[in-house]
Amino acid sequence: MSAHTGGRRARLRQATLDEIHAAARKLLVEQGSAAVTVNAVARQVGMSGPALYHYYAGHDELVGAVTADFFRELAAAMEQACDARADEPVGDRLVAACRAMRAWATTHPAEFGWIFASPVAAPNRRPESMRHQAALRFEQILLDLTVELWRTRPFPVPDLDSLPASLRGQVVAYSAAIDGQLPPGAAHVFLSCWIKLYGLLCMEVLNQLDFAFTDVEPVFEECLRDLGAALGIEAGSGA
Amino acid sequence: MSAHTGGRRARLRQATLDEIHAAARKLLVEQGSAAVTVNAVARQVGMSGPALYHYYAGHDELVGAVTADFFRELAAAMEQACDARADEPVGDRLVAACRAMRAWATTHPAEFGWIFASPVAAPNRRPESMRHQAALRFEQILLDLTVELWRTRPFPVPDLDSLPASLRGQVVAYSAAIDGQLPPGAAHVFLSCWIKLYGLLCMEVLNQLDFAFTDVEPVFEECLRDLGAALGIEAGSGA
DNA sequence: CTAGATTTCTTAGAGGCATTAAGGAAGCAT
């Protein structure tokens, strides 16, 4: 085990890891998912194939680690957009975070593709994987903002009794899973918004909208207006 | 060239093609996308590797052909759901087609995964490919139903002037692309519905909703109610 | 300071995949 994390050994190792991630990303962006092979990445870094197995147990783990990077970078972009508006109403910050999400997704389509459709879905589902941790932090961002919005400016929620029982049960469970930060009704609104937003981005990046749209930006803005309406956000609606 | 399509030669060839498709699908369903290799499929069929190149030019073309099958099967399921209700109002048939779409998607998750995220996206984009043809037919189904609905029971459409110019332009272009079967405002409503419906299915099949939902069915039903509202459908609202 | 343990990297190699090349056997048409 490396004694102190700041040791020379550890620093070199981290530098190599960074190089590996950069190489993998370069291959992904320039030549597509299939080009990210253990051998190709190693070659790019200047080592010979098997050397890479001293850093990752195999192809899947490498992909998972790089995907975790993408999650972190996306999350950072959203948080930065938020923090840059720390003095604005939370609704505006929420919208800014959503825009930052799409901005990152559209400027990094290959990376975003790995985020929701990693070439290796199954193995990276272990909750302890870096990928999963990073994904959680990402998902947390909009939830936190929605919670803050709910606390400062509660938005209208549907009558729980109006929901079919099977949906109500799951919404109640989710509300409990987030420690009741949002009551079931508000959780339902949040989930609906998340589905619309993320679903639209998925379709855009998977090129499922090309048949009708060359520029999805106004569609996304329309989606944001819907979300704003559902969440009771009007521009500049501060406390 | 085979003289008459019904010749013995052609029949044998077709039987082999069917066997190949079945083998590829079996591998996909039982062992995942990565298991569908030229060699594995050939082995399953009982030929040795390169023999398969007499049927498809390569791995990509094979995947494209099988994916086209999936499109056709999905389209057939939707059309069957529709035709079984030939005497009901078009709105009900539209909803039935949507339910059939999700039913097929959830009972065939691996196959549906290839429909919107084929492992080989780029090459199969050629408009003459079987995959593209089948995709068009699939997309046509809900459009046709919406057109029929629009003609018999026009639904409310937004004021075109209320849309931002960049969105209006694209909606107008799409309206023209479908030969004006729907005017731009109605086309916009159709596209919004399509995005919500298909986006939700994408997220479900890509397991992006697992963090909150174990059963997406009521969420889908809720989405259908939204669509019904947007399209002015109430159950049993016949001519 | 030095000797063992650890880390990092190398080459060799097994086994699989995509694909091409070359050729044999079988069916079909004249």
Added chain:
DNA sequence: ATGCTTCCTTAATGCCTCTAAGAAATCTAG
């Protein structure tokens, strides 16, 4: 019957993942 086409085979290339065995560099502890 003979030649053309179709279907399939084996051989071979070059890529991939991953394991094994070992050399060199580095750290740690006596």
